[in-house]
Amino acid sequence: MDNAAxxxxxxxxxxxxxxxxxxEFWNPSSTYESAGKTxxxxxxxxxxxxGAIGAKGKEIYFTSGGSESDNWAIKxxxxxxxxxxxxxxxxxIEHHAVLHTCEYxxxxxxxxxxxxxxxxxxxxxxxxxxxxxxxxxxxxxxFANNEIGTLEPVSEIGEIAHRHGILFxxxxxxxxxxxxxxxxxxNIDLLxxxxxxxxxxxxxxxxxxxxxxxxxxxxxxGAQEKGRRAGTxxxxxxxxxxxxxxxxxxxxxxxxxxxxxxxxxxxxxxxTEIPYTTLNGDTEKRxxxxxxxxxxxxxxxxxLILLDQKGICASSGSACASGSIDPSHVLLALGLSxxxxxxxxxxxxxxxxxxxxxxxxxxxxxxxxxxxRKVSPLYKKMMEx
Amino acid sequence: xxKVVVGMSGGVDSAVTAYLLKKAGHEVIGVTLRTWVSxxxxxxxxxxxxDARSASWxxxxxxxxxxxxxxxxxxxxxxxxxxxxxxxxxxPCVICNRTVKWxxxxxxxxxxxxxxxxxxxxxxxxxxxxxxxxxxxxxxxEKDQTYMLYRLTQEQLAKTMMPLGEYAKSDVRKIAEEAGxxxxxxxxxxxxxxxxxGNYADYINENCEGEIPPEGxxxxxxGNILGKHKGIIHYTVGQRKGLGIALGYPAFxxxxxxxxxxxxxxxxxxxxxxxxxxxxxxxxxIPDLKTGEKVRAAxxxxxxxxxTAAEIExxxxxxxxxxFDEPVRAAAPGQSAVFYDENDCVVGGGIIx
Numbered sequence: 001m002d003n004a005a006x007x008x009x010x011x012x013x014x015x016x017x018x019x020x021x022x023x024e025f026w027n028p029s030s031t032y033e034s035a036g037k038t039x040x041x042x043x044x045x046x047x048x049x050x051g052a053i054g055a056k057g058k059e060i061y062f063t064s065g066g067s068e069s070d071n072w073a074i075k076x077x078x079x080x081x082x083x084x085x086x087x088x089x090x091x092x093i094e095h096h097a098v099l100h101t102c103e104y105x106x107x108x109x110x111x112x113x114x115x116x117x118x119x120x121x122x123x124x125x126x127x128x129x130x131x132x133x134x135x136x137x138x139x140x141x142x143f144a145n146n147e148i149g150t151l152e153p154v155s156e157i158g159e160i161a162h163r164h165g166i167l168f169x170x171x172x173x174x175x176x177x178x179x180x181x182x183x184x185x186x187n188i189d190l191l192x193x194x195x196x197x198x199x200x201x202x203x204x205x206x207x208x209x210x211x212x213x214x215x216x217x218x219x220x221x222g223a224q225e226k227g228r229r230a231g232t233x234x235x236x237x238x239x240x241x242x243x244x245x246x247x248x249x250x251x252x253x254x255x256x257x258x259x260x261x262x263x264x265x266x267x268x269x270x271x272t273e274i275p276y277t278t279l280n281g282d283t284e285k286r287x288x289x290x291x292x293x294x295x296x297x298x299x300x301x302x303x304l305i306l307l308d309q310k311g312i313c314a315s316s317g318s319a320c321a322s323g324s325i326d327p328s329h330v331l332l333a334l335g336l337s338x339x340x341x342x343x344x345x346x347x348x349x350x351x352x353x354x355x356x357x358x359x360x361x362x363x364x365x366x367x368x369x370x371x372x373r374k375v376s377p378l379y380k381k382m383m384e385x
Numbered sequence: 386x387x388k389v390v391v392g393m394s395g396g397v398d399s400a401v402t403a404y405l406l407k408k409a410g411h412e413v414i415g416v417t418l419r420t421w422v423s424x425x426x427x428x429x430x431x432x433x434x435x436d437a438r439s440a441s442w443x444x445x446x447x448x449x450x451x452x453x454x455x456x457x458x459x460x461x462x463x464x465x466x467x468x469x470x471x472x473x474x475x476x477p478c479v480i481c482n483r484t485v486k487w488x489x490x491x492x493x494x495x496x497x498x499x500x501x502x503x504x505x506x507x508x509x510x511x512x513x514x515x516x517x518x519x520x521x522x523x524x525x526x527e528k529d530q531t532y533m534l535y536r537l538t539q540e541q542l543a544k545t546m547m548p549l550g551e552y553a554k555s556d557v558r559k560i561a562e563e564a565g566x567x568x569x570x571x572x573x574x575x576x577x578x579x580x581x582x583g584n585y586a587d588y589i590n591e592n593c594e595g596e597i598p599p600e601g602x603x604x605x606x607x608g609n610i611l612g613k614h615k616g617i618i619h620y621t622v623g624q625r626k627g628l629g630i631a632l633g634y635p636a637f638x639x640x641x642x643x644x645x646x647x648x649x650x651x652x653x654x655x656x657x658x659x660x661x662x663x664x665x666x667x668x669x670x671i672p673d674l675k676t677g678e679k680v681r682a683a684x685x686x687x688x689x690x691x692x693t694a695a696e697i698e699x700x701x702x703x704x705x706x707x708x709f710d711e712p713v714r715a716a717a718p719g720q721s722a723v724f725y726d727e728n729d730c731v732v733g734g735g736i737i738x
Contacts, residue, residue, distance in 0.1 A: 302496045305449055338455070375495040 001361055002313045003289055004146055004174060004348035009240070010199040010247060017201055017240040028233050029224065038235055045242025052249045053191065054182035055208050061225045062238050065205040066173035068218070069192030070097035070140075072207050072229070073169045076215035077138045077190070078105050081167075085135030091115045091123050091152075092333040094142055097192075098171055099329070102140075111135075119334050120282040121150030128157060132164050139168050143175035143191075147330040147346055148281030149290030151179070158187025167213060173197060173205075174287060177248035178256070189213050195237065200244030204237030255351050259288040262349055262358055266291050269362045274369055280331060280344065291347045294336065297379035298343040298372045300327075306368040312361055315346050339378075387500040388412040389546060392490050393440065393448070395433025398505030398549060400440040400566045401557045405548050406503055407444055414497060415441040415448040418489055420457040420481075421579045436568050443566055453489050460484040462579055466593050469585065469618045472643035473719025476533070476688075477577055483536040483667075491544055501546045506530045509550030510542055511730055518542035519669040522729035525553040532688050535723045535734035536667045586619045601646035603630055606639065606655065614648045617641050623656060623715030637715075657712035661686070663705045663722050663735035670732050674699035682724035682732050684709070686716045697724055697732075705735060 009017070020038065028039035046057040063069045078088065090102055092114045102112045113131045115123045123141060132139075139161045144151050154170055161168035169190035172181060176191075177198035183191060190213065194205040209215055209228075221230025248255075267279055276296035295303065300316035307314050316328075327341035347361065373379040391403040393415045407413045417437045434450050441448035461481045468475035490502040507523035508531045518539055522529045537545070549557060561568065576583045590597060597618060603611040612630045614620065619627075624638045630650065637656055640649040666673075674680065678699045683692035684707055694710040707722060716722075716737055723734035 301449075301451055302493070306496065372496060375492065 001347045001349060001353070001357075002315050003350040003353075004197070004287075004346065005315060006196050006202065007199045007350060008352075009196075009201055010244065012247065013200055013240045013243045016243045017236045020236040020239050024235075026235070028235060029222070041239050041242075042233060042235060045238050045245075048242045048249075049206060049245050050208075052177070052181070052245050053208060054184050056211070058226070059208055059211055061207045061209060061229050062234065062241075063205045063207055063229060064203055064231075064234075065196075066095070066171065066192050066194035067097040069194075069205050069207040070095065070171050071101050072218040073190040073192060073209075073215070074098065074101045074138065074140060075105065076218055077167055077169070077213075078110055079216040080214040081137040085133070085137045087111045087113070087133050087135040088138045088140065089113045089115065089128065089131050089136060090140045091117060091142070093117050093121055093145055093147075093150075093330040094140070095146055095171055095173065098140055098142070115141075117150075117333050120285075121145055121148050121280075121330070121334055122282070122285075123152060123157075125153060125156050125160065129160055129164075132160075132166065136164070136166050139166055141168075141170060143170045143172035143181070144179065144287050145281070145330060146174045147328055148292045148334070149174075149287035150281045151175075151285040151287065154188070155186045161189075162187045174290075177245055177252070178287060178289065180252070183208060183210065190215075195241035195244055198244050198248040200241045201237050204234050204241050206241075251351075256288045258351060259349055259353075262353055262355065263288060263291055265355065266347065266349070266358050266362065269358070270365065273362065274366055277369075280334060280336075287348075289349045291349075293345050293347075294331070294340050295343045295345065295369050295372075296340060297376045297382065298369055299376070300343050300345060302372055303343070303345060303368055306371065307364060310364045310368070312364055316344055386410045386412065388414070388498065389501045389503050390414050390416050390490055390494045390497060390499045391446075391503045392486060392505075393417050393437035394505070395436035395440075395568065395571075396505070397561045397566070397568045397571055398507070398554075398557055400437070400444070400505075400568055401560050401564075402503055402505040402548055403441070403446055404444050404560065404564050404566060406546070407446060412499075413444075413446045414499065415444075415446050416490060416493055417448075417450045418453050418457075418486060419450055420453055420485065421462065436571065440566050440568055444564070449493075451489060451493065453485055456485050456489065457481070462592065466589050468719050469589050470593065470595070470598060470643070471719075472617050472641035474621050474717040475719045476721050477579075478533045479536055479721050482533055483538065483541070487537055487541040487545070491541060494544060501544055503546040503548065505549055506534060506547050507549050507552070507554075508534060508547050510545055510547055513670055513730075515671075517670055517672070519730045519732075520547075521550065521731075522725070523550050528554050531725075531731050532685055532721070532723050535669065535721065535731050537669075538667075539669075542669070586616075589618045598643065598646055601648070603628070603650050604647045606649060606651055611650055617643060617646060617648060620648050622717035641718075653714075656715045658716055659709050659712045661707050661709075661713075661716045661722065662700075662738050663707060664703060664738045666703050666705060666733060666735040668733035670726060670730050674705070676701055680724075680732065682726060684713075685723045685725070686713055686737065687720050692725060695724075703735075704738075 026035035026038045028042050046060045050057045050060045106112050117123055141152050141157050158168050167189045170188055171192045173194045176193035189210045191208040196202040219230045224233055278294045280292040331341035389406050389411045393399045403413050403415055417434050438448050461477050465475050465477045494502050507528035509521040511519050511521045520531045520534050522531050580588045598616050603614050620638050622638055636650045639651040676699050680697050684695045685692045693713050696708045698706045718737050720737050721734050722737050724732040726732050
C-alpha cells in the first residue's frame with residue numbers, strides 16, 4: 001500500500017533490462033554495429049516517452065531520476081536566465097527535490113516565492129498571477145502532489161506563465177504514466193519524471209526540455225544526450241523505462257478506473273468506520289491511487305509499526321522524508337496542526353491491489369487506530385471531557 | 386518468556402542488553418528515540434541510529450526509530466537553556482530519562498503489547514520487601530549510573546529490566562566482540578548528547594529564544610568587584626579554569642547570582658558547605674517523608690561524586706535539608722543530590738537549590 005514510494009518492475013520490463021545488462025551490454029556511444037543497435041533501442045525508448053507527453057524525441061533528456069531532473073530544470077534555467085531576472089515562483093507543497101533546490105538558489109542570491117495552498121492543497125491561480133514580477137524567470141508547480149495526491153491546475157498555470165513570457169516547469173514524477181499529459185496543450189516547458197513510479201527500474205528518469213528553452217547543464221562531461229547531460233548512457237535503465245512507459249500508457253485509462261474504484265472504497269470505508277478521521281486532499285481532483293488520512297489522537301509512527309506487523313506497508317508523509325523528524329511540510333501547508341499532521345497515513349495502491357486487500361487494510365486500520373487511542377493520553381483526556 | 390522493548394542508543398551497552406535478553410529467550414524489539422537535530426539540519430543522532438539498526442540486524446531483532454523531537458525540546462533542551470540563564474547547572478540526562486526515554490519507551494511497550502522495557506544502564510532494579518522498586522548501584526561501581534535514574538517513577542521501574550548491573554564494561558565489550566556486534570569497540574559517550582563538543586555556552590547562545598545575560602562583574606564574597614566576566618552562562622560552581630582573572634591565589638567560582646548578574650569568586654576553602662537544600666524530590670525505596678521526618682543516607686551531589694554521609698530532613702512539601710557529616714565541595718544549584726541507603730540502593734533525590 002505504498003506504491004507512491006515505488007513500484008515493482010514488471011516482468012516484461014525486467015526481460016528488456018536483463019537483455020541490455022547481460023547480452024546487449026554495449027555502450028551506445030561506440031561506433032561498431034552491436035553498439036549501434038543499442039543506440040537505436042535508446043532512440044525508440046526516447047520516442048515512446050516523448051509520445052506519451054506529446055513531445056518530440058529530441059526534447060527528452062534522460063537523467064538519473066526525478067530529483068536530478070528537478071535540480072537540473074530549476075538550477076539550469078535560473079543560471080541561463082540570470083541576466084533576465086532572479087525570481088522564481090513555486091509552492092509550499094513541492095517535493096524536497098524542488099524546495100531544497102530553491103532554498104539553495106536563495107542562498108545564491110535568487111528570490112523565491114513559495115505560494116501557499118488551500119486546505120485541499122490547491123494553489124490559487126490569482127495569487128500566482130499576483131506573484132509574478134518583471135524579474136520572474138521560472139514558475140515550478142508540481143503536476144500531482146506526492147503525499148496527498150492533489151492535482152494542480154497545470155493547464156491554467158501554463159497559460160498564465162506563457163502569457164507573461166515565463167518558463168513553466170512541472171514535477172510530474174507522480175503523474176507521468178498515471179495521468180494524461182500533453183506538454184503543448186498544457187504549455188509546459190520543462191517536465192520531470194521518473195521510471196520507478198510506473199513499474200520501471202530505479203535510477204532513471206527524464207527531463208523534458210521544450211525546443212528553444214535556454215538551460216545550462218547540470219552534469220558536465222561527455223557528449224551524451226546531445227552534450228547536455230554527461231555520463232555513460234544508462235542503457236538498461238532507459239530501455240526498461242521505455243517499455244514501462246509504453247505499458248503504462250496502453251493501460252492508463254483502465255488502470256485509472258480500477259484504481260479509483262478501489263481508492264474510493266478505501267476512503268469511504270475509512271471515513272465511515274473510523275471516528276475522528278479526515279481525508280487530506282481533494283475527493284475529485286486527486287491521483288487515482290492515492291489516499292491520505294489524519295487520525296486524530298494517533299501517533300503516525302506507531303500506526304506504521306502496527307500496520308507493518310500486520311504485513312501492511314504504508315507511509316506517513318512521503319517515503320523520502322520518513323527519515324526526517326518534522327511532520328510533513330505538505331500537511332502543515334494545508335493548515336493542519338503539528339499534532340494532527342503527526343497522525344497522518346498515506347496509502348497508495350496499484351493495479352495489483354485487490355478489493356480483499358482494501359478490506360483487510362481497513363479492518364487492520366480500525367483495530368490499530370483503536371488500540372493506539374486506548375493508550376493515548378490525549379484521547380483519554382478527550383473522552384473524559 | 387517476556388516481550389521486551391530495548392532502548393538502543395547505538396552504543397555497545399544497549400546492543401549487548403538486547404543480545405543478552407534475546408539469548409535468554411525473550412522476544413526483543415529494538416527502539417531508538419530520535420531526539421534532536423544539529424544546527425546544520427542533520428539528524429543529530431543519525432550515526433547512532435545507523436549503528437543501532439545494524440546491531441539489531443546482527444542480533445536478529447526487529448528495530449524501530451521513533452520521533453520524540455518535540456518532547457525532547459519541551460522537557461529537556463528548553464529547560465536546560467532556561468536553567469543556565471538562571472545561573473543553575475542542570476542535569477539534562479536525569480530529566481530526559483524520566484520524561485522522555487522512559488515515558489516514550491513505556492508508551493511503545495503498551496503499543497507493542499510488550500511486558501517490559503530494558504536499557505543498557507549499569508544498575509540493578511530491586512523490588513524491596515515494602516513492595517517498592519528502587520535501583521541499586523552496579524557491582525562494578527566505576528560504571529554506576531544510578532545517579533541518572535533517581536527520578537524514575539514506581540510505575541516505570543516496575544516495567545524495567547537492566548541486565549547489565551552485574552557486568553563490568555570490559556565484560557560487555559567482550560560479549561559484543563564474541564557476538565560480532567559491530568559497535569563492540571565504539572567509544573563511550575561522555576558529554577551531554579545534544580552538546581557533543583561540550584561547549585554549553587555556544588549551545589545556549591545558538592538555542593536561546595530569550596535574552597542571554599550580558600557581561601557582568603566578578604565579585605568576592607564581600608561584594609568587591611574583581612573584574613569582568615563574559616556572562617553567567619559561561620560559568621559553573623567549582624570552576625577554576627578559564628576565569629581569565631589573576632588574584633594571586635587559586636580562584637574558584639563559588640556562586641552564580643543571576644539576579645545581580647554577578648559571579649562570586651573565592652578560595653577553594655570557601656567552596657565547602659555542610660548544609661544544602663533540595664527541591665523537586667522523588668523517592669524510590671521509601672514513600673514520601675513527612676514534614677520533620679529524618680533519614681540517614683550517603684548523598685551524591687554530582688555524577689562523579691563518591692557520596693558523603695548525611696542526615697536528610699523533610700522541611701515542608703517537596704523540600705529537604707541535607708546536613709553532611711563532613712562538608713562537601715562545590716554543591717551546584719541545579720545539579721541533583723541523590724540519596725543512597727547502606728545497601729547502595731537509591732532512597733530518592735532532588736535538585737539542589
